[in-house]
Every structure is written in structure tokens, then in C-alpha cells.
Amino acid sequence: MDTLLRRLRHELFASKVDGLITLVLLGLIGAGGAGFLRWALGQAQWAVVRANSTLFALGRYPIEQQWRLWLLTALLAVATGITWGMLRSHPRPDRVGVLWPRNDRIAAVLLALLALGLPLALGLSGAVQLRWWGITALLLLWRWLAGRFGPGLPPLLKRLLPLGLPLLYLLGMVLIHGGLGLSPVSSSEWGGLMLTLLEASFAILLCFPLGVLLALGRRSELPLLRWGSVLYIEFIRGAPLITLLFLGQNMLGFLLPGGMAPERVWRAAWVLTLFAAAYLAEAVRSGLAAVPRGQLEAARSLGMSLPQAFASVVLPQALRVALPSMVGQFISLLQDTTLLSLIGLMELLGTARTVMANPAFLGRNAEVYFTLAVLFWCCCAALGLGSRALERRLDPAALARSG
Amino acid sequence: MPLPSPQSSTSAGPAGPAGQELVPWWRDRRVLPWLVQGGVGLSVLVVVAFLLANLIRNLTAAGLLLSWNWLGQPAGFDIAETLLPFQASDPYWRGLLAGLVNTLRVVLTGLVGSTLIGTLLGMASFSGNGLLRGLTRVYVEVVRNIPLLLQLVFWYFVVFLALPNGRAALQLPGVVLAKSGLYLAGFGAAGWIGPQLVNGVWQAPLRFSVEFAALLTGLIAYSSAFIAEVVRGGIAAVAKGQWEAASSLGLSWFQTLRQVVLPQALRVIVPGLNTQYISLAKNSSLAVAVGFTDLYSVAETTLNQTGRAVEVVLLLLGTYLALDLLISLLMNGLNRLVQIRER
Known part of the structure; x- marks a missing residue:
């Protein structure tokens, strides 16, 4: 207690000026917090979020086809549970037999609370609430199963398991889009959080190989590849995204033969x-620059071909270094999807605009924007946290310790 | 990953009569680079030719082949707020120019504002006051994890459009912020004039629309968080001994930062600032979301009226590229100035 007081005094009231700053800041925080609470609990009318929660989640996806999205969510929950459990049960000398470390227990409790609290707060019907509980239970069940029985699986199955994720992505596309016997749902009816995540995940998955190729091209000794990559990268980075989206919407029709434009x-x-x-x-280029030249030369002198040396020696090291800035790019990509609302797509912000154009919810801007801000903040912060966890795990020192 | 053993790689391939390895011609190191470049170049060329051929065919069919004559035709739309006098009967090129001037106005004021606030925030993250440090951290984390477009519409629709008008407007000496705009004191016909309420309407020598004010606030709030991180990185790169030496000479915290640490931090900060300034210039194109007519917004209207997609897109891309290059050029000059000159 005494040390705590002393520390507080040292941190907040070290001098007269410091004390003054602290008092002013405390006053500001108090006033701001009180004002916010008064608004959030008193003036704000959250009905606009409650009444439109399905619209914000899915857009105008036809009601009779929504079971497909429930199925997809359930499959995603199973995949998340299995991945989580397999990662935890992966043998690590520093943590043998700890299937439920403290962080995981906290995450499980948070998930359960979220599943119980959020649907209730949104005033969803009993059946829908039940489904969310079921999905959360499914996730935690598979987390437990994978943690308990995952290590005992035959090695071949364990190696094939990660292939399930791309397959699941393709299956998800089929479920959303239709086909293979499912009635098609036009992409103009997709919207809300689903469209935001779809666009972001599509771009993240495909920009990764492209970006690595461009970075390799930019560092290539072949002049044509180098200058081609430089030209492309600098051209794209010189233009605001909105002008490129504008180009895509208005010029792609001219650039492709009639009817071929997506x-x-x-x-x-x-x-x-x-x-x-x-x-x-x-981002990848800065990672490549951090790998000493000797690595490539050593790999080549071991008799590896150039692609082999890059794939198994240089790139793994470069990507580890580049990981934080790559995730930073993914986070800004997720944020950039909001620009799609400016070209008339119904992603989260576009949906928000249509909701607020509804006379019943006129002037409810603050509630809607606040909700979206919290949603985006949570997604981006989660990505950042995940990246930091991955960084710690890939840290060469930590890898050396765990053997 | 199975590594090829050295033995197998040296013995691979049939050995020639003189002990030389016979390598098939497509793996010859003199041929391979040309082969790769030729392949890549040819495929890029084919794709570009395909796109261009389509473009020309489609444009010819639509009667929109590249031409710049339309720039001289009357625009027919009005621009709410310009520095250049502009009316609907003026030609398109004048409208686009007025839009560019508006963009430059936002970018310039935004650069100054976000640099000032960002530097202060970056300095605050080295304060001895724990509360101030924590608040700076929270500010940066909140702003960076929320999309800029969402922040801009928030500032415009929630904050600025909710401002009162007339007597209830926010008033500071020389500054009035009302729903009808931002009014600043300045030199008028009768010398220094502050904002005045005339028949319930504010009047002042300098007036900015509320759209401009919202855009500027949003851009500055967003960019300053990024600039704060750049400044923080720069300050962190200065050796700790510099702080200790300065304070043992009796310099205060502010004096230490201002006279010892920041000048050394600048050489790390300036390249980072360059990136942030360019993103600010590009982000200013989001003005269209809050109803401020910048270059992009005028271009969009122009395209909708004339259908000249190719020309408008070329103009837009070229202008923003030139703006970015200009910023880079200036910042590179600044960078040369602040680098430590060694003997």
C-alpha cells in the first residue's frame, strides 16, 4: 500500500506542474466520462441498432436462405475450435500438459459471456439466442476435443488437417454465393459485416502471394522484373484508394470485352x-532487406536452386521480420473496406447510411457510428493482439528455447 | 524440407568430355535471365495489349475516344466553397482547378495542424506524468483502430452538424464555431475585425464552411496519431545518455526535449513524416463523404456529366501522383538539411 502510494505520487505528483497537469486531466476525464455515460444511458436511443441488427450483420440476404450463413458460422466455429485446440496441444517443452493456460480460460469465459450477453442486449428472438449459445458451445467443445485427442491422431491426418481451412473458405463462398444445387443469391443482396469480412478476407488472402512476388521482383537482378515491379508499386502507392475504386467501377467495363467485367x-x-x-x-521488401546476404549464398552453395533457397531459407526469415508491418497492412485493409460505401456497396458503413436514411431512425447517427466504431476497433485490436502473440511465438530466441 | 545433399548436386547431370557439366540450354546461366524476362515481359505485353485493344474498341463503339475538348465546355454545376471564383457557366477545367485548390487548402492546413498536434502528442508520451502518458497511448490506439472514413462522418454528422447557430454558437476570442461555419477574426475594411452577430447571422472576415472544418478536424485527429508514433519512435532512438547529460546540466524537461533531443530525433522523424504527409494528401480525397468539394468530388461530378471515364481517371491519378512527388521532393530536401553532417 505504501509503495503503491509512493509510486502514484512519483508518477502523478512529482512536481507542482505535474500535479496541475494530473488534476486538469482528471477533471477532463471525469467530465468526458460523465457526459458519455449520460448520453449512452439516457439520451441515446439504441433501438436503431437493435431493430437493424440483422441488416448490419448480413445486409439484405434473403431470409429463407439465411440457414446457409448459420451453417457457415457453425463450421467456422468448429474450425476455430479445432485450430485453437491443436495449437495448444502442440508439444512445447516450456509448457507440457497445460491444455488450458490462464489466457485460454479467460478467453473461454469471455466468449461465453459474449454469447450470453450480446444476443440478449440486441433483443434477438429466443430461437436466435439459442443458436448463438449452440455455436459458442460447439466452438468450446471442439477446442476441448482437439486439445484432448488431437495429439493422438495419426501423423498423416495431422498434416492434412490445415488443408481444411482453404477448403472451408471455398465452401463458405459456395454457401454465400449459391451453386452446387443451392439457389444463387445475387451479390447485390450481400451486405453488412458479412460483406466487409468477405471483401477483407478475399483481399488479404490474394494480396499475400502477389505482394511477395512483387517484393521479390523489386529486389531481382533482372532489370525488366525490377523496373516492372517498381513501376507497379509506386503507381499504386501514389494514388488514393478511392480513385482506384473509381477506376475499377468506371473503367473496367471498357477494359474488358463486353459482358466479361465482374x-x-x-x-x-x-x-x-x-x-x-x-x-x-x-512490407515484405523491408523484411527481405533484413536477411543477411550470406543466407542466400549459403543456401545456394548447399546446392539449392534459387526458388528453393528463397522458399526455404530467405523468405521464412524475411516474413518473420515483416510480420508486424504486414499485419499493420491487413488492419488498414480491413479499415479501407469502409471506402466501398462511397462507390455504393452495402458493407457496414453503406448499410449504416441506408439505415439512417430510414425516416424512423433519422438523426440516430451517433448511436450507429459509435456501434460501428466499437466493432471495427475490436476487430483491428484483435488482429494486432494476434500478431503480437505470433511474433512472440516466432521469435528465434523463443524457438531456440523450445527446441 | 529435405535438403539436397552436396554429393548428389555435384554429380547431377551427365559429365562432358572435358569434365565440364553439360547443362541443358534452358538452365544455362547466360540464357536463363533472358528466358525469364522474355517470358514475363511477353505475358505482361499480351495482357496490356489485350486491355488496350478492348479499351479502344469499346471507346470507339461508345463514341468516347480520347479527347480533351470537353474540358472547355461549361460545367453547369456550382461549387459551394472556392478560393477561385467559379460559377456554373465556367468551363470544366476551371472547376477541376477550383477542386484542386480546395484539395491543396485542406492538405496544407492539415499538414501544419497534424504536425503540431502530433509532435506534442509524441512529446507527451515521454512525459514523467503517468496519466498523460497513458492518455496519449489510449488516444493513439483508439484513433488508429477506427477507419478514417468512419471518423470523418462522425465528426461531420454527429459533432459539427449538431452545433448550435446564432447566439448559442461556441465562442472564443476571435473564433466562432457554429452550424453555419467556422468564423475567424482577420483584417477587413476597417482593420482587425472579429466575428460579429448581424441579425442572427455570424459574419467575419474569414469564413470556412462546416464541411471544411469537419474534414480538417477529422484528418488532423487521424494523422496526428500516426505522426505521434513517428515522433515517439524518433525520440526513442536518441540515446538515453543525452537526456541524462542535459538534465545534469540543469535543463528542464521541456528544454531538454526542445534543444537536445528533438534536433537529434529529427533525422529519424523526417523520413517517417514523409510517408504520413503523403497519406494525408491521399486521405484528403475522402472529402466527398462529408460534402466538401475537393478535386475528387469535382472529378466524380464531371465524369457523371460527361461520361469521360478515361480522361477523368487519368487526370485524377496524374494530379495525385504529382502531389505525392512534390511532397516527397520537399521532404527529401528537408531530410538532407537535418541529417548530421560528419567531418
């Missing part, structure tokens, strides 16, 4: 991908 949603997804690839290339 739908608006996919045009935007491709523009996002090509845009993000240029920025990702710069």
Missing part, C-alpha cells in the same frame, strides 16, 4: 487486392 462486389474486391499487394510488397 459484378460490382468482385470488381471492388479485385481493386482492394491489387491495391493491398503494392503496400504488402513494401
